[in-house]
Amino acid sequence: MSTTPTHSSAMRTAASHARPNNGYRTLWRWHFYAALFVMPFLVVLAITGTIYCFQPQIEPLLYPHRLVVTPRPAPRLDENTLLSRARAAMPPAAVATTARIASRTDRSAEFIFRLPNGTKRSVYVDPYDGTVLGTLDVDRRFMQIDRMIHRKLLLGKSGELLMELVACWTLVMLGTGVALWWPRRTGSLRALLLPDLTQRGRPLWKSIHATLGIWIALGALAFVATGLPWTGSWGKQFKALATSVKLGSPPGAWGGLPVSALKPAQANGSNAGQPSKGSPSKMDDMPGMTMDEMPLPQVPWAVGAVRVPQSHETSASPEHALPISLADIVAKMRAAGLADGYDIALPATESGVYTVSYFPVDPQLERTVYIDPYSGAILKDIRYGDYGAIGKAVSYGTSLHMGRYFGLANQIVCTALSLGLAALAITGCLMWWMRRPSGTLGAPARERVAAPMRGWKTALVALGVVFPLMGLTLAAVWFMDRLVFSRASASATA
Known part of the structure; x- marks a missing residue:
């Protein structure tokens, strides 16, 4: 009879240890699929985004003979004269489309022309004496190429949709990643926020990966959210919706x-x-x-x-x-x-x-x-x-996302978040490679007993409704997980 309390106590202890891990492998499995998809793209986004963030500092270094002039005491020529000089440097059929107005004493005047073949070319003119300093193909400027890689991988509409999916799946990766780590480190704040450098091999990379994710999770979430309104599919529809309901x-x-x-007519009164x-x-x-x-x-x-x-x-x-x-x-x-x-x-x-x-x-x-x-x-x-309210919020989010709002400090924060996401991708790839059984995908094993996880299911459904393209891929991954990757990896460990 004395064994009953001991047995009950042991059961309670076992249950208390089991509850925090209820649904752990399911979260890990979704984290794995999300990370496997976004890892290579996160590195591309991090590099191109960091470069674009420093555009004001980089471009004058790349094109100093076109963008930069020596300030002089002489007055600047008027815009009509400068435009005329720029037009004279272009083929007769070229059409002036845009004038970029800058009053900085050390910057050239820039005018953009559309050529008969459809390309766009910038013409740079010295604002003091009207000398044409040179031209640049607008779409082949370094920063424009960097921007197009960041937005669409230079793949047109298909690349734009792909990068939109990457942003959405990054939200899944961040959410499941925080959930995976947080319950397992409730005993120590230090263990939650600092990596355990006494570990070696995969446990060390796991500790670094997890604590880095905790540090940047909130900022990375904001980073992704502020970039989504500019995407070519969902962002365009979101903008149209906000405009139609008077909130954009x-x-x-x-x-x-x-x-x-x-157009004033000859006889139209005063x-x-x-x-x-x-x-x-x-x-x-x-x-x-x-x-x-x-x-x-x-x-x-x-x-x-x-x-x-x-x-x-x-x-x-x-x-x-x-x-x-x-x-x-x-x-x-x-x-x-x-x-x-x-x-x-x-x-x-x-x-x-x-x-x-x-x-x-x-x-x-x-x-x-x-x-x-x-x-x-x-x-x-x-x-x-x-x-409208949405337009105001997106305007602030855009300025912060691009590292513009509070100067160099904003650029440094954006760089830290970008490189942090890249580091998550790299460390996650290392962990997967160390754990992956030879010849298999190495997906984490499923739960022996399926957990309800109603909150997570609701969140994924909501994500799929808000982002329909994301919803289609969520359904596709779930379907493939059930049919193609149905065999749990016995070698997967927590």
């Missing part, structure tokens, strides 16, 4: 606004060339381009889905006022408080407008301005305060 771009832009760009005040705008009925489709290097996320206005004929008269010049637009923007670091998309047709995009490091200073090319009237001046 300014509420009502352009719907119902009494503004439009006008209001010729001024925005129409007497009738609602018909912008919503127009098939105009969106801001994301404009020939601009970058535009604020919140206005990406906003359609750009066009001019309207006011009479059948063939005589129209001449459009105002680029120098006039620069002077107008200076008077409106914008002097440096913005881009101007030039009107491509007689019905086009000047589109000014200002994408600074501080989201609250972002501006998008549309200017009538005939009257010079500002049709719309969209600022941060006009954004």
